[in-house]
Amino acid sequence: MGLTSHSTGIKAVDNGLHIVKEDENERIVALAGNPNVGKSTVFNELTGLNQHTGNWPGKTVTNAQGKCRYKDTGFIMVDIPGTYSLMAHSAEEEVARDFICFGGPEAVIVVCDATCLERNMNLVLQTLEITDNVVVCVNLMDEAKKKKIRIDFDQLEQNLGVPVVGVSARSGKGLDGMMDRLLEVIENKEERHPFRIKYTAPIEKAIGILQPLVEEQLEGALDSRWITLKLIDRDETLMHTLHEQLGYELAELPQIAEGIEQARNSLEEDGIELEKLQDNIVSCIVLSAEGICLDSVFFDRCNYNARDRKIDKILTSKWTGIPVMLLMLAVIFWITITGANYPSQLLSDGLFWVEDRLSEFFMWIGAPVWLHDMLVLGIYRVLAWVVAVMLPPMAIFFPLFTLLEDLGYLPRVAFNLDKYFKKACACGKQALTMCMGFGCNAAGIVGCRIIDSPRERLIAMITNNFVPCNGRFPTLIAIISMFFIGAAAGVFQSALSTLLLTGVIVLGVVMTFLVSKLLSKTILKGIPSSFTLELPPYRRPQIGKVLVRSIVDRTLFVLGRAVMIAAPAGLIIWILANIQVGDMSILAHCTSFLDPFGKLLGMDGVIIMAFILGFPANEIVIPIMIMAYMATGSLSDYQSLSQLKDILVGNGWTWVTAVSTMLFSLMHWPCSTTCLTIRKESQSWKWTLVSFAIPTVMGILICFLFASAMRLLGLA
Structure with missing residues (x-):
């Protein structure tokens, strides 16, 4: 629920995956992030009451849009569903992935939790596989300070190859700096070189077989490396959306189908079964996230989460x-x-x-x-x-x-x-x-x-x-x-x-x-x-x-x-x-x-x-x-x-x-x-x-x- 477009005067509404602009000069920006990182707080601070909500077409997943203006530039902020990944295991993940990939956002702000940055980095890396136009917003810096967690933003930005900004969304601190970096990403058309996940040799070999064929077919419309990986991994939900967007079945084109078969045979020859491919992909993402945070996130107090663990010993104990x-x-x-x-x-x-x-x-x-x-x-x-x-x-x-x-x-x-x-x-x-x-x-x-x-x-x-x-x-x-x-x-x-x-x-x-x-x-x-259950840190409620x-x-x-x-x-x-x-x-x-x-x-x-x-x-x-x-x-x-x-x-x-x-x-x-x-x-x-x-x-x-x-x- 929330304020409607009639009550706020917003005329931009979703038409499939695409957002219709009221003003052609407005910039469409997606807000992504894990659950419990304060993404909605960032969204609300930026858009105020100038927002409306509904459902994505054909989905029961909430779609929130809002408008804001910064330095004479109008923005339509789209608060996409909170997810831990973009691998489309749920309707939320599917909607988030499809909007980033096909919804036409000119940039994506990925909101992260400063107190558990390494875990949030998985979503950042998956987003960078789809688009280079990313700003990483490290939220909850006030919480990180209390827990004696230091983040070297220069080093982190160097590691990721995209802008990284620390903010405390509850107080609005750092949001202006984030918007400055967002404008840089949107207006600076120079080629960027963001971090790319390096997969194991058998996976990279399989990608190398198929990617040239996909790149030739897509002609730069989408990231050919990411699409190649999804074709090999048999991501059916993505194939369905690709068919809707392209108007034809990419995987059924003769040369692409042959390339997919060769890539999968190559993986099997190297001892990687197709059923285990996604586990290998996830392992590489997790290891990459660890490496990125290794020299940029520091814990001055080893027991920074001791209070939370003490409380959890009572609240999650099998006896109490x-x-x-x-x-x-x-x-x-x-x-x-x-x-x-x-x-x-x-x-x-x-x-x-x-x-x-x-x-x-x-x-x-x-x-x-x-x-x-x-x-x-x-x-x-x-x-x-x-x-x-x-x-x-x-x-x-x-x-x-x-x-x-x-x-x-x-x-x-x-x-x-x-x-x-x-x-x-x-x-x-x-x-x-x-x-x-x-x-x-x-x-x-x-x-x-x-x-x-x-x-x-x-x-x-x-x-x-x-x-x-x-x-x-x-x-x-x-x-x-x-x-x-x-x-x-x-x-x-x-x-x-x-x-x-x-x-x-x-x-x-x-x-x-x-x-x-x-x-x-x-x-x-x-x-x-099975599902991943995050036990978020205890926070003072608003x-x-x-x-x-x-x-x-x-x-x-x-x-x-x-x-x-x-x-x-x-x-x-x-x-x-x-x-x-x-x-x-x-x-x-x-x-x-x-x-x-x-x-x-x-x-x-x-x-x-x-x-x-x-x-x-x-x-x-x-x-x-x-x-x-x-x-x-x-x-x-x-x-x-x-x-x-x-x-x-x-x-x-x-x-x-x-x-x-x-x-x-x-x-x-x-x-x-x-x-x-x-x-x-x-x-x-x-x-x-x-x-x-x-x-x-x-x-x-x-x-x-x-x-x-x-x-x-x-x-x-």
Whole structure:
């Protein structure tokens, strides 16, 4: 999410891989870099509010563009996806590589982390294989200074053969110098001699066989050495993009196809199998990166990262890592539960005050009662309830979640859970998408983009619903408080609620592992893929940017989708509750029909119907129950938990009903917003239906087994 082109006045939009300029004198510059190096901070400092975001054509990968002006030169900055390499193992890597290669940038700024420069150098070297017009921006110099890391920029620049500039993007220090060097690269048309990776003798020999043929065919349009290496390595994604750009299949031209065959035969004769070629290429890149940094990066303190390692001994230990993670999760839930109560009540009072004014307005204009009830008691009341219940918890949870992300803790969560996901034949990155699901399952589904494997991405999407979102928290917390906390009050009540809620969530996580394993052995068979997990250094979070990013990009985005769906849902609920068939409303007929099925699962027809009508937004499940039990014809609020408990117990609720309802709330179909997001991300109605059916079947099965066991034991 972000500001749109309409709100900022930017007319430059992506047309395929190419950026359309508003002014022909503008310069297009790509911003590349590893994740967690501050690339977006550099982008934001340069472009300010003059930016907009969207998706790359045909991709679910974010595309951010922005404008800036420096010394009378206009720039269109394109913030390409953060990647560790350009070898196209993921959609992000493919987009980044294709834009650098085919998108027409006049220069590429590669942002690096000064505290781990050698690791970042891999991306710099791969970028230099594609283009000579590179500026290396070494960010986080303030962090490097704290850790007593010195960088000899003159030597590093000499080693790389391209400009290298140190900056501290958070404070804006060094960015002017970087822009000066960028102008030099763009305006100086003299031939540059950047560093070229020297591969092993067999690989260089194979390149020598094919490169003259490729160079003759491309006529200088692309770097022939890099294209040659990709042809030998059988990079299918690049071949597809090359075909789109050139209009013909380069690898299928007779002389090129023959040259590829000769080059591959040469490698096999020298003992390098094609399957092992990429490993050899990566080894050469890593060794080159080490050599470049050897005489230009110095550590004045050998234990420069000692503090981080001490913290990691606690946060990632096999003995303390999981308990600390659960404790931190419980603390976040406690803050969310306790902190959301007061603003939620204030918001509710304000919105229902507006409802009273709307009612007065309808009376003043003499509107029919049915119109007032349909629009105000139906549509508006549902909207008001969704906003009052959803907004405060999200406005607390998402900033806390983003704060952990900014601190560098979330990759530690993925590290702790990686072995469990591996046992489930799933990807460790699923831990991060699962964490996002606590705030909103739709946001968790969008987060699945970080998973490279399509199979594992689908597993993460299908199982994300087992993590309860904040829309289900009100139902879970209310039931826990009424039936299991008892006479506890004040701080003890919120603490016990948090403890029990954390237990319910742990059950959801266990179900995630079990269902992931089941999917991996049945409809989504496969071997878990390996991935490189970076544990970034701990950093002081930028509170202001955390608040803006979490509120704008997550909270308001999710709330907007929920509101759009809740409005028509309010109309449907009102119609069902107010149109009579015989001596009962349609809603009453539906609950009576569902009652035998509900009893089988330890619940009743009203509860099942409340979950069905709560499909647009889980927040309205309890109000629908009250409306159905009391036959009020519109959504009803409750003044206190004791009042609500009296209503529920009076309608046959027991502790078994409470547990069954909690289990079904934890494991039932995704809400409509999540389903639409799954459809958008998977581009498939089939997988959307699977994502709907699997948690529903699991919820029915678990509730049936629990209720049957209680009946056999005579407890229900």
